[in-house]
Amino acid sequence: MTMPDSAEGKAHPGAIHCWLPGDAFAVRATLAQLLPRLAELIPCEDDLGAAEIVLAEVLNNIVEHAYRGRRGDIEVDLTITPEGVRFVVTDSGDPFPDRRLPSGRLVAGRLTDSLPEGGFGWHLIRNLSRELHYERNRGQNRLSFLLPADQSRKRGEIGRS
Amino acid sequence: MNLAVEWQGRTMIVRVEETRIDAAVAILFKDAMREMVAMPSDRIILDLSRVAFLDSSGLGAVVAVMKLMDAGRPLEIAGLTPTVEKVFRLTRMDRVFTIHPTAGAGDDDAR
Numbered sequence: 001m002t003m004p005d006s007a008e009g010k011a012h013p014g015a016i017h018c019w020l021p022g023d024a025f026a027v028r029a030t031l032a033q034l035l036p037r038l039a040e041l042i043p044c045e046d047d048l049g050a051a052e053i054v055l056a057e058v059l060n061n062i063v064e065h066a067y068r069g070r071r072g073d074i075e076v077d078l079t080i081t082p083e084g085v086r087f088v089v090t091d092s093g094d095p096f097p098d099r100r101l102p103s104g105r106l107v108a109g110r111l112t113d114s115l116p117e118g119g120f121g122w123h124l125i126r127n128l129s130r131e132l133h134y135e136r137n138r139g140q141n142r143l144s145f146l147l148p149a150d151q152s153r154k155r156g157e158i159g160r161s
Numbered sequence: 162m163n164l165a166v167e168w169q170g171r172t173m174i175v176r177v178e179e180t181r182i183d184a185a186v187a188i189l190f191k192d193a194m195r196e197m198v199a200m201p202s203d204r205i206i207l208d209l210s211r212v213a214f215l216d217s218s219g220l221g222a223v224v225a226v227m228k229l230m231d232a233g234r235p236l237e238i239a240g241l242t243p244t245v246e247k248v249f250r251l252t253r254m255d256r257v258f259t260i261h262p263t264a265g266a267g268d269d270d271a272r
Binding site for chain 2: 024060064
């Protein structure tokens with residue numbers, strides 16, 4: 001693989017750029033459009049499933065917590081690198097509390113009323129992505145992450161030991 | 162939200178006839194399941210074999226449905242497709258719910 005790692009930002013045959021309004025149905029439609037294109041870049045079904053989960057969680061999180069019912073756009077940029085598919089997702093909604101990403105730690109729950117109905121999203125994002133990075137700049141949230149796409153890998157889990 | 166209901170004795174099997182339970186439909190799913198829970202049964206098996214994708218909102222809705230059930234009346238899950246299975250496993254909900262490979266006849270446990 002000789003694809004230059006420094007191609008970020010440049011026009012690139014493997015780069016995809018899209019934007020969508022911040023609502024749950026637009027997220028669904030965007031995933032339906034992106035998935036066949038991602039399938040060409042991510043050969044392993046397991047990796048592709050992970051990519052769909054992470055993207056859905058990241059985009060729906062923006063709809064629910066950054067825009068909270070307000071109108072706003074979400075921009076998705078992806079570039080192909082030797083390590084996988086690098087995503088940059090930008091929105092103009094509210095920043096994360098304390099300008100930090102949620103830990104995604106699961107609250108230990110048993111089969112009781114204390115079992116959480118939420119908080120699963122960041123746990124999934126953190127488990128299935130790599131190089132997760134958040135910046136707040138000029139009223140914009142910018143989240144970047146890498147979804148591994150090992151061309152030789154047939155099965156197994158991402159980012160797990 | 163399309164749900165198909167089938168009975169095996171006093172076990173109600175609810176098959177979700179949708180390919181996705183995501184943020185766009187999680188509330189609809191929860192509301193439709195509320196009606197299922199309101200019908201008398203000894204237990205409910207939620208058949209997810211047609212569901213290719215479930216996100217954290219969908220998972221939260223499944224947990225919420227379980228909380229609607231009375232004590233001693235379980236909500237069990239059947240037919241996890243690969244990506245849905247991954248979500249259950251990574252969030253450790255596979256340890257909270259009883260999960261059957263299939264909900265169909267021939268599964269002695271689902272009778």
